[in-house]
Amino acid sequence: MKLLIVDDDIKFRDQLVSLCEFEHIDTQVADNGLSAQRYLEQETFEAVVMDLNMPGMNGLELLRWIQEDGPALPVLMMSGYGEINDAVDAMKLGAQDYIVKPFEPEVLFARLRRIIDNQRLSRIVERGRSLQYGWEGWIGNSPQMMAIKALIEKIAPTPSTVLLTGKSGTGKEVIARAIHQHSPRADKPFLAINIGGVPENLLESELFGYEKGAFTGAAGRKIGLFEIASSGTLLLDEIGDMPLHLQGKLLRVLQERKIQRLGGTRDLPIDVRIIAATNKNLEELVRQERFREDMFYRLNVIRIAVPTLNERQEDIPLLVGHFIQCFNALIGKNVRGIAPDALRALEAYDFPGNVRELENLIERAVILADTETITLKNLGLTPPIARNILYHGTLQEIERQAIAEALLRWEGNRTHAANELGITRKTLISKIKLYRLE
Structure with a gap:
């Protein structure tokens, strides 16, 4: 992931870059809108994080340029407490989200992941519109x-x-x-x-x-x-x-x-x-x-x-987009996409039935969808649990780390965290007290 960070506050900008480095996110910085415009014309980014008030070209002006003449990418607007109205105007102009300074790093990265996921998903169905089994519509870039x-x-x-x-x-x-x-x-x-x-x-x-x-x-x-x-x-x-x-x-x-x-x-x-x-x-x-x-x-x-679907997981979004279009036409629905958590559940699923099983899941989801977006509930799958995580230390240290991370993933919701860990809520509460995780 590569972000463009646009802010004239050098100290704040440097702090944000350090946080991104810790999360293994590449960054490019600009201290005003005009400088950002130049970078956007020369390089490729997955998202832009920018401040509202900057000298020269301000955040709203840069956002307007991105929407009209710039690259198609999501924008996260940063604003101060007294700039909420301007942030709302930014959302109307096309910003995907805004965040009020000061903010916790976890909140920033959660919102970034969400807007990037949404951008990715909006492209999936569009690509699926032209895909059909054959050659020109070869479904699979793996x-x-x-x-x-x-x-x-x-x-x-x-x-x-x-x-x-x-x-x-x-x-x-x-x-x-x-x-x-x-x-x-x-x-x-x-x-x-x-x-x-x-x-x-x-x-x-x-x-x-x-x-x-x-x-x-x-x-x-x-x-x-x-x-x-x-x-x-x-x-x-x-x-x-x-x-x-x-x-x-x-x-x-x-x-x-x-x-x-x-x-x-x-x-x-x-x-x-x-x-x-x-x-x-x-x-x-x-x-x-x-x-x-x-x-x-x-x-x-x-x-x-011929590989199994597990061996070509990067093709799942393309296949999802294709099947949504197929079943929209067959059933007469107008499903336009799939929720990020639902797509992550599909990508984490084992698919013993391979592409045929994915096709059946999407058919079911399109039929059951009450909105234009397929949800996790429509798929009938459970939320994915993070895999391949290596813990080190004693058994008690490993258990403490796993509980702490589950609580973070579920934003402190003990019922969901307990379900993920495979223990009862009562047991989780006693472990939280034991390991002083309150």
Whole structure:
């Protein structure tokens, strides 16, 4: 985080810089509005903290310039006790918040985090408006997703078989569609079949089709998916569930690019790109002799490991914005964003169901939202507890530090602090007395 601090009071300004350094926040200082204007034209900041009264260009004039011609960033206005009316005018002009001098450092940083969060969230939905599954709207700027995108650019023009691996709900079909849409086959059919979702006795006829009279009830010819997808792409989802006897027939398709309908005697040439997907460990299935080794090697030409949502957490805001727009259109709502604590809860959540679970959560939240903002209550999640905090010292010292920090996080609210710590309120009160934290 980098802040621009604008104040003509050198002593106060230096104190503020020292506080920011303690919080690991980078700063740039300016002693008047004109100087601040120059910095804003030359550098990038996440927020501006500025005083109302300064020589040359004052705070209100600088704020007006930021709103009309400057960069889009949040402004926190500082004012003295006698300047409340001016602070209110600043809010009307577009300042996100104001704080009255003197103030406690904790209050300043809490308000800064809030206005920066709000600015970030306002951008999420706007970016989500233009996002859709495909290429132009690739949902994901994380290193993992950008690496997959770069790989798709290389493999899409080729006819090679692709194997997508990853847990359920990670978006394997989305990636398969992206491969198809950026291949020479883009204007041809893209078909998908969930191997595990089709009864074994019907799977063969679904894939290969059948001739009239091939079996009892076959009153006419049926064209299978391999033929329907001619010149296009066929996604074989959950390929690890394919019965062994059908794996042999699929292997012939991969090797010879020919099929034979059930009950037929003629080989039919096909031109279909095969993409297979699985949430299972195919190597382990091969060792267990539940998946043919030769079939595995035929499929494993180009392999893409799709990351879990936990492995690409930086994409959660983008996905949230996209899903809000989707469900607004579907349900007829006008949800415009998500509360900062609700987004933090999503970012702290484990998501065993991955992107699909996030989609379901946002659908629920959009339906339940009574305002234009999704709240923590709408999501049905509990507030996140700070993770990966390392405490040092004796057990008593560690316990005291954890209690003190929980009380700070909840601004002294003992009920919430007790819930976070997993103890009763009565136990917390006795610990507060024991450790003299009152």
